[in-house]
Ligand SMILES: Nc1ncnc2c1ncn2[C@@H]1O[C@H](COP(=O)(O)OP(=O)(O)O)[C@@H](O)[C@H]1O
């Protein structure tokens with residue numbers, strides 16, 4: 001039974017990693033942009049939610065709901081004012097710019113909130129668990145996983161069944177021809193980054209409720225997100241979830257053997273998948 | 288005048304591709320632009336549609352300078368393009384390829400998904416297929432339908448017969464009269480002189496980035512066309 005328990009905990013942990021990664025995957029799928037500040041933006045959003053809770057006395061859920069449009073606007077601005085200028089054939093400029101943004105965000109957060117580690121208070125939910133007979137699962141991990149599913153279903157619905165999603169896919173295929181269809185690639189990109197920041201806020205909510213965070217933890221979250229996206233195959237959101245689950249299960253299994261092996265086991269699982277399937281589990285047909 | 292270019296020049300870096308091109312397109316007119324490979328026909332289309340940006344006054348739409356506008360703005364003014372090589376979106380189904388042509392410009396007109404399917408019935412059967420899974424001729428039909436979906440006043444077609452079998456070309460050209468009936472002006476870029484002269488009201492011939500002949504098909508001799516096309520007397 002201990003193994004079943006480990007498996008279930010690992011899968012649920014995968015939901016958290018998928019949430020970290022979904023925005024990254026979306027943005028990469030549409031504009032081939034690797035945002036190195038993604039983890040720091042999650043931390044930034046976590047502080048935003050925390051402020052809503054501590055300064056305004058809101059519940060974390062309401063605070064996140066209010067932070068979402070603010071983060072959408074921030075993502076839109078970031079793309080329109082900065083990232084659109086550096087997107088091009090060369091992948092280096094956007095990498096450098098987002099790396100710079102990552103450093104700037106960490107320092108800004110350090111100034112504003114100090115290096116103390118913080119947590120979004122959730123009250124009774126924190127330790128609550130559900131007895132499912134064979135295994136007992138925490139309510140919080142279960143909600144995280146459910147939120148990841150909802151986020152992916154919603155993003156896929158947007159991507160495959162709306163005019164905006166059509167514009168996303170067309171722009172990703174061929175931006176020049178999309179322009180001939182009256183689509184402005186730069187506006188499409190700005191909206192996409194805005195949407196990614198809404199998902200980032202959701203990820204931040206669970207990050208902040210489930211563990212302590214401080215201004216410096218962004219890059220470590222980014223690594224899990226990267227690994228999930230790459231395992232899944234670039235641009236596939238269900239693949240990203242699968243990637244998150246693989247890392248989560250490997251970490252849970254590693255931790256069950258020896259607590260010190262948790263992180264290492266996740267990275268080894270990543271490397272193993274890369275050896276067997278260099279393009280990830282669900283690569284897209286094109287590119 | 289629906290569309291006009293004035294002393295239009297274009298270059299790719301150091302390389303000049305157009306050297307002072309003047310053309311006019313009247314509302315409802317069917318214009319052919321012929322010329323050998325490399326004459327600058329596609330560059331002219333790209334300059335009109337904002338893929339290549341120019342001085343504002345080099346392209347006029349209903350008298351307004353549009354030469355510096357981005358592609359998306361040009362489409363919204365009612366100028367739609369069937370690009371060379373069709374360029375369907377690989378991630379989109381046939382139907383989605385058509386829908387995306389009409390989603391940015393909400394103009395009333397005869398063209399809708401149903402009207403395009405009536406024009407090219409085979410596309411109705413294939414509507415769920417990926418656009419790029421179709422034969423070349425069917426892809427060309429999608430590319431034309433996609434451009435029509437915005438109900439344009441001017442339809443630019445860059446080499447719609449390129450690489451297609453004669454029977455397929457016939458089918459595609461058979462659709463053009465219906466497009467004209469809807470009131471749209473058409474610019475047909477062609478390498479096939481006979482095809483162009485047969486359908487156009489007026490024909491421009493280009494060579495090495497310049498217009499070498501403007502004429503009505505009925506009023507021009509084969510010799511004149513040949514020397515404008517090849518640069519030597521036939
Ligand atoms: N992207 C490009 N970069 C550099 N030169 C180009 C490019 N596209 C076309 N050219 C050159 O511009 C000239 C005109 O090309 P084009 O407009 O495609 O001619 P056409 O459509 O009449 O065959 C040719 O000499 C061609 O080699």
Ligand SMILES: [Mg+2]
Pocket residue numbers: 328329330371445446
């Ligand atoms: Mg050409």
